[in-house]
Amino acid sequence: MIVSTENLSKEYDGIYRVNDLDIQIDEGDIYGFLGPNGAGKSTTMKMLLGLVKPSKGSIEIMGKSFNEKNRQEILKSVGSLIESPSYYGHLTGRENMEIIRRLLGLPRKNIEEAVHIVRMEKQMDKKVKNYSLGMKQRLGIAMALARRPKLLVLDEPTNGLDPAGIEEMRELVKTLPTKYGMTVMISSHILSEVDQMATVVGIINHGELIFQENMSVLDAQRQPYIILRTSDNNLACQILRNMNPLRTGDGLQLGALSDEQTGKVVQNLCANDIAVYRVEEHRESLEDIFLNLTGKEMTL
Numbered sequence: 598m599i600v601s602t603e604n605l606s607k608e609y610d611g612i613y614r615v616n617d618l619d620i621q622i623d624e625g626d627i628y629g630f631l632g633p634n635g636a637g638k639s640t641t642m643k644m645l646l647g648l649v650k651p652s653k654g655s656i657e658i659m660g661k662s663f664n665e666k667n668r669q670e671i672l673k674s675v676g677s678l679i680e681s682p683s684y685y686g687h688l689t690g691r692e693n694m695e696i697i698r699r700l701l702g703l704p705r706k707n708i709e710e711a712v713h714i715v716r717m718e719k720q721m722d723k724k725v726k727n728y729s730l731g732m733k734q735r736l737g738i739a740m741a742l743a744r745r746p747k748l749l750v751l752d753e754p755t756n757g758l759d760p761a762g763i764e765e766m767r768e769l770v771k772t773l774p775t776k777y778g779m780t781v782m783i784s785s786h787i788l789s790e791v792d793q794m795a796t797v798v799g800i801i802n803h804g805e806l807i808f809q810e811n812m813s814v815l816d817a818q819r820q821p822y823i824i825l826r827t828s829d830n831n832l833a834c835q836i837l838r839n840m841n842p843l844r845t846g847d848g849l850q851l852g853a854l855s856d857e858q859t860g861k862v863v864q865n866l867c868a869n870d871i872a873v874y875r876v877e878e879h880r881e882s883l884e885d886i887f888l889n890l891t892g893k894e895m896t897l
């Protein structure tokens with residue numbers, strides 16, 4: 598286990614903004630930490646990095662209790678990007694990386710590797726103030742990677758990026774466990790972003806962890822349903838009334854059906870002179886599941 602918390606909580610002004618979190622992150626996971634704005638993601642991540650002191654509960658990182666005594670030692674193996682990366686805009690990427698290297702006393706090859714992972718080799722002689730937002734984020738990640746962390750904690754790294762930047766970030770994060778043996782915790786308030794890279798999802802709402810499972814479990818919860826479009830949806834609805842159809846836009850919706858059941862439905866409609874234009878199988882989107890869990894839409 599790379600991260601394990603027990604009853605992790607933070608109180609601000611008499612209110613528990615993070616409440617009794619039991620987070621479990623295994624080695625090699627990409628842990629998507631999802632929740633609407635203000636749910637408590639940043640506060641949780643800051644506690645995991647020793648930047649905010651928990652009001653209650655405990656944290657273990659890489660099997661060691663995360664306390665005053667162990668903190669510095671543990672953080673040597675943890676890289677992070679919280680809020681916007683800190684860099685000197687008037688210096689080049691290379692100069693910024695050199696500052697990090699000296700601060701942490703790292704060998705040069707660590708810097709080369711970190712820059713290579715984020716594919717920024719060609720941008721290193723440009724001043725950071727001339728970087729795009731995506732490049733700045735990548736430089737921030739390179740800074741976090743320089744110490745070759747076992748655990749990388751990224752707080753909303755795609756905030757403000759355009760779709761191409763988001764895609765790039767996703768592809769980058771996906772390579773980290775397989776190619777470099779890292780474990781990644783990445784927060785977002787956009788489900789679709791995490792959906793395509795996370796192996797485990799933790800969903801936090803009002804400071805509480807309301808879901809924590811492998812992505813495959815979340816996928817399995819997505820209910821399939823059938824949408825039919827016919828020449829006479831009203832009549833079709835009547836004919837199929839024992840299947841409790843729902844009217845949707847220009848069609849009707851039935852629950853999950855086997856191939857055989859679908860065949861019978863089509864036969865039945867044809868026998869009643871109704872032409873079947875479309876039979877489509879849909880699955881509940883992850884957004885729908887999230888909405889059911891939190892009562893809030895996951896929007897950009």
Ligand SMILES: Nc1ncnc2c1ncn2[C@@H]1O[C@H](COP(=O)(O)OP(=O)(O)OP(=O)(O)O)[C@@H](O)[C@H]1O
Binds near residue numbers: 640
């Ligand atoms: N230092 C603080 N003092 C008082 N309240 C705080 C402090 N830091 C955070 N909070 C409150 O705790 C709650 C959770 O904030 P947090 O930043 O952890 O949420 P978040 O899920 O990261 O959201 P966002 O994506 O908007 O940053 C919010 O209601 C916030 O106002």
